[in-house]
Amino acid sequence: MARTPVVSTALLTLMRERHHHAWTLEDLHAALAEREIAADFSSVFRAAEKLAAAGDIRKLTLEDGRARFELFDAHHDHLHCTRCGELVPVPCLLGPGNFAALEREAGVAILDHHLVLSGICRDCRTVPSPGASA
């Protein structure tokens, strides 16, 4: 290469070290800043896109219209916690077996799926809600 890709590398390191699951660009940008890496937003964007294109991370978009990035490991689905807003990974609930009947009956071909559950994550279930005693 012609220049050391500081941002890409830092992003990957970050995502591997921290537990935070799905990162918005803003999350990534802020996390880099905490580590004294004052990257520009566009650089974070480009680095994330590049990593996604390379298959290192995965990009997904939620109902709220904001992009999220996560490490690209085994397929899993997500739970969007309506209380804390986190996008929590959950094991995939759907396999080919679930699609066979539909494909046959509806005459469609299913190649992939994207499932987002809405509900309350484990952490929020064990913690009193924010305004509980206020």
Added chain:
Amino acid sequence: MARTPVVSTALLTLMRERHHHAWTLEDLHAALAEREIAADFSSVFRAAEKLAAAGDIRKLTLEDGRARFELFDAHHDHLHCTRCGELVPVPCLLGPGNFAALEREAGVAILDHHLVLSGICRDCRTVPSPGASA
């Protein structure tokens, strides 16, 4: 009321008459135009939001970040055709039974879900692909 809601009414009529399933604001705006209803984009937006708030229609947002509106009937999921781009309704594949184990094991509570399948819709499977002979 204080003024006849032309746009809202027209939208509802439109969505009930045509088969087009999930409408973007642009779709709605264009369809109204075809019917000589030159509504402003913001009016279409406001009318759609109002109908959604009233429970007549449902608003959803896809990976592409664009809002879609559809008549609010029985819950169903969607197939996003990667060939023609349509968002086709398919019967819901997930019921409480699918969530029980996950809720128990992961300690979460699931209230709703949003499933989008990716694949090829029936129409596209029976028609040669756009660039097939070109």
Added chain:
DNA sequence: ATATATGCAAACGCTTTGCATAGAG
């Protein structure tokens, strides 16, 4: 008069791109 519907134009939020610079090979 009052309350809702609409048009017009501008603001917004997030994403994306153009252009110039920097630095490694």
Added chain:
DNA sequence: CTCTATGCAAAGCGTTTGCATATAT
């Protein structure tokens, strides 16, 4: 010299809002 990474600033795109006007009750 060439090629990629980065910063800065601005453009894009779809959505949303502020304000003035129109109209039915």
